[in-house]
Amino acid sequence: MSFLAATGMTGGYGGADIITDCELRVERGEIAVVVGPNGAGKSTAMKAVFGMLNLREGSVVFDGTDITGLAPQERVRVGMGFVPQNRNVFVSLSVEENLEMGAFIRDDDISQSKEQVFELFPILAEKRNQPAGELSGGQRQQVAVGRALMTQPRLLMLDEPTAGVSPIVMDELFDRIVEIAKTGIAILMVEQNARQALEIADHGFVLVQGTNRFTDTGEALLANEEVRRSFLGG
Amino acid sequence: MEIANAFALLANFVIVPATAYGAQLALGALGVTIIFGILRFANFSHGELMSFGAMVTILVTWLLQMNGIGLGPLPTALLALPVGILATVAMAVLTDRFVFRFYRKKRANPIVFAIVSVGVMFMMAGIIRIVIGPDDHSFADGERFLISYGDFKKLTGWDQGIAIKQTQVVTVVVTLIVVAFLFWFLQKTRSGKAMRAYSDDEDLALLSGINPERVVLIAWIIAGSLACIAGTLYGLDKTYKPFIFLQILLPIFAATILGGIGQPVGAVLGGFIVAFSEVTVTYAFKRFLAYLGPDGWAPDGLVQLLSTDYKFAVSFVILVVVLLVRPTGIIRGKVI
Numbered sequence: 405m406s407f408l409a410a411t412g413m414t415g416g417y418g419g420a421d422i423i424t425d426c427e428l429r430v431e432r433g434e435i436a437v438v439v440g441p442n443g444a445g446k447s448t449a450m451k452a453v454f455g456m457l458n459l460r461e462g463s464v465v466f467d468g469t470d471i472t473g474l475a476p477q478e479r480v481r482v483g484m485g486f487v488p489q490n491r492n493v494f495v496s497l498s499v500e501e502n503l504e505m506g507a508f509i510r511d512d513d514i515s516q517s518k519e520q521v522f523e524l525f526p527i528l529a530e531k532r533n534q535p536a537g538e539l540s541g542g543q544r545q546q547v548a549v550g551r552a553l554m555t556q557p558r559l560l561m562l563d564e565p566t567a568g569v570s571p572i573v574m575d576e577l578f579d580r581i582v583e584i585a586k587t588g589i590a591i592l593m594v595e596q597n598a599r600q601a602l603e604i605a606d607h608g609f610v611l612v613q614g615t616n617r618f619t620d621t622g623e624a625l626l627a628n629e630e631v632r633r634s635f636l637g638g
Numbered sequence: 639m640e641i642a643n644a645f646a647l648l649a650n651f652v653i654v655p656a657t658a659y660g661a662q663l664a665l666g667a668l669g670v671t672i673i674f675g676i677l678r679f680a681n682f683s684h685g686e687l688m689s690f691g692a693m694v695t696i697l698v699t700w701l702l703q704m705n706g707i708g709l710g711p712l713p714t715a716l717l718a719l720p721v722g723i724l725a726t727v728a729m730a731v732l733t734d735r736f737v738f739r740f741y742r743k744k745r746a747n748p749i750v751f752a753i754v755s756v757g758v759m760f761m762m763a764g765i766i767r768i769v770i771g772p773d774d775h776s777f778a779d780g781e782r783f784l785i786s787y788g789d790f791k792k793l794t795g796w797d798q799g800i801a802i803k804q805t806q807v808v809t810v811v812v813t814l815i816v817v818a819f820l821f822w823f824l825q826k827t828r829s830g831k832a833m834r835a836y837s838d839d840e841d842l843a844l845l846s847g848i849n850p851e852r853v854v855l856i857a858w859i860i861a862g863s864l865a866c867i868a869g870t871l872y873g874l875d876k877t878y879k880p881f882i883f884l885q886i887l888l889p890i891f892a893a894t895i896l897g898g899i900g901q902p903v904g905a906v907l908g909g910f911i912v913a914f915s916e917v918t919v920t921y922a923f924k925r926f927l928a929y930l931g932p933d934g935w936a937p938d939g940l941v942q943l944l945s946t947d948y949k950f951a952v953s954f955v956i957l958v959v960v961l962l963v964r965p966t967g968i969i970r971g972k973v974i
Binding site (some may be wrong): 493 | 713828831832833835837838839841842843844846847944
């Protein structure tokens, strides 16, 4: 059984199903990437894994426990961290306060986690007293990832962490994500920049119209002629 | 000498009263802005909540006075204030439990909330009329002045004096303490930061494990306390008139919007700007200018921009201008 196994997920926002029989899996210390065309239901699948969408069918099993019925806040408590695509930082709070709010559910000393985040993203240490809303797009994403790391999650979910950042910043963010995975955290992320994302991925899921089209290792997907032609632009 | 007299005149009739009034408005606007920041609706019942708090404080003050308990030179109402605050907080939390929570569960539109708050306002006004009646009550006691008009003149030898009433000093000192405490709470404590985070982004706060019901509860506790203090101070300074608390909503909302909705610093700023505008625009500058002009000269008219009867028009003009020119307010707040 995988560390996270979301299987047979079917559901939508009330009306028609957006995802049908969708499956996502990820292991400890591995990076799983969800790619696919616009409107394929990538973000919806992520929300389903995090409990922000009512599933009609299917289940989410995390570290051996079925968490299908848990609310998002409760999933944070069992060790899942989620970085939404938009509005993922508290803009009027300082960088440091953002991190403190990320650790809101913890009652123990958080200074060590804070230092770890600052080590991972040195620029944030420099700007710790600045409101997050005044930072650049890439720095904001770092705050968002840092905020999610403050709960010491065992699974980190990222919804398009590189949306709207420059290619250089994107490379750097990917490097950091690999570093995070090396500490043993499982990473599940949705990416628009499919080629670069698959390069760092252990596993890739290609979603089309809300269902799995291809599932393989990142390397194999990159080598797959059909995937390349249809989804990676040749 | 003439300049000193002109200053004394201005201080006595504009600066001192406007500062006290501004402090009262600032406290009221802080309550409105905090409820808006957390619950995202314009709470029209805030004026009556202030009235309710002042009423309870008055009743307790009477009880204390009957038993001969007082604070010497300070108003007895300060001793009664904690009881008033508790009662007002209870009132605010109960209305939330029985009225606002129902609509929150239904995720009602902010405009629905605003209209519901108008209903709550009428209900509270009714309760107040039943308990204390529609009459005015003066409940200030203790020393009348920190320094009286006559004493000031004797002390300085000027033609004009500056009178500083005890209630004005109490108002400003209490406001300073309350505002300092509130800002410390919002900036430094975990609960305060959680409130700002929740005000910033509800969904992300939820993802961080912040309990919304707790944040809402704290917001009502703060709003209730602020309302009671503001209402009591206003009543102390100008006698308690149950009907005034409907009118005072206008300057309070003007201050809230002018400062930036949901911005506590803005609310304080807005309160003072509205108060000073109101008092300045309705003050007759004739004697002030006479002191500054050549000897024996005085302006023909009163040099008063608006009659005091129209003082609420000032808030209205500020409100309209702000909404037209800078709807976010001075400190970038939310736009309704």
